[in-house]
Amino acid sequence: MELKEFIQLFAEQFDDTAVELFTSKTEFKKLDEWDSLTALSVIAMIDEEMEKRITGADIRNSNTIEDLFNVANS
């Protein structure tokens, strides 16, 4: 999967955040809408789309969407 598609899928997990706020450098945990539900939605998306299991530590250790993409792609 390309980074651009990952960002689009990442953004789809959010209902109220403007789509233009999602870029490779977005620090996703600072988004107002980032909470337990969006976190689980992102984990489910990566499991479904990339067949990769993301751990809690992976989320905690990632700052930007690109960081998480790199973990998911590793």
Next chain:
Amino acid sequence: MALVKFSGIGIKSVSATVPKNIVETSKLLDYHSEKHLTSFIETTGVKERRIADKDMCSSDLCYDAAINLFNESDIKTEEVGALIFISQTPDYRVPGTSIIMQDRLKLSKSTLAFDVNMTCSGYIYGLFLAYSLANLHGVDNVLLLVGETLSKITSKRDKSTGLLLGDGGSATLISKGDKYGDSFFSLNTDGSSYESVIVPSGGFRNMSSEESLADKQDEEGNIRNDEQIRMDGMDVFSFAVSKIPKDIKRLLDFAGKDINDFDRFVFHQANKYMMKVIGKKAKLDASKMLFSIEKYGNTSGVSIPLTIADQKAHLQNNDLLLLNGIGAGFSWGSAILNFVDCTVLNVNEL
């Protein structure tokens, strides 16, 4: 992975008891922000839970469930050949609570009784053990007690477990009978992630000490001591959505069943969103899933029998059931059972 088949063993009756004391999630503003509580309810589905008072143990809830079960059953206590007590919150470190329960319940002194320490997969493992024992010549009826008072080892200021875990007890009677047909179990273990759900101290690796009882705050703002349960919810979620749909698929293949053959799905009530994601991945009809998490929270191994009791109006004789549970370790399992002539009592309050 253990894949197992039984013939002529089944569940004769199920009963569950919860504490009277209700704690509503939305009212816990002394410990958590309104934003967090709203988000938590939306994600997990937990609107309220039952919490035991200081003097109420898991065994007391199980005792009540068992007495009610025997009062409604044609099986007498002396006909029980084995007793299994599954809990992480037993009465004492020594002796096992099952031993005490033999006497409290006035079971025969020739009863085989033992404790099992398991978490949210406890009911699946308990059924497997009970079916295994009931399969033996000489054991006709097995009493499975699963109870938890996890509130006693949970910090109210933990943003996850402090809002998720509820207390309850259950009793299930497993018996021989050709009418039950074939049952199938899948049982799995991966201990590499044992720290994802753990009470780090108070056991024998890290014994109880002044330090282990001191409150500490972690980087996410949870406040708890090391003798209280901690859970990495994201780890549990990712493991569950990754492993459980595959486990269900393998069990279906082993049993020669299709996901559309089932009448009801009774999953461990871990988190409503998680159950829905698992259901979607397993391609099952979500309208056939039973839920009780809104009323009782996550009661660990109790949640499956508690859901059966709470949702009994949605179960019919001869229903084909798929059960599933996943818990600390990780430990997980699934079961395919025929729900035949099963007496299910209303959930009792103690």
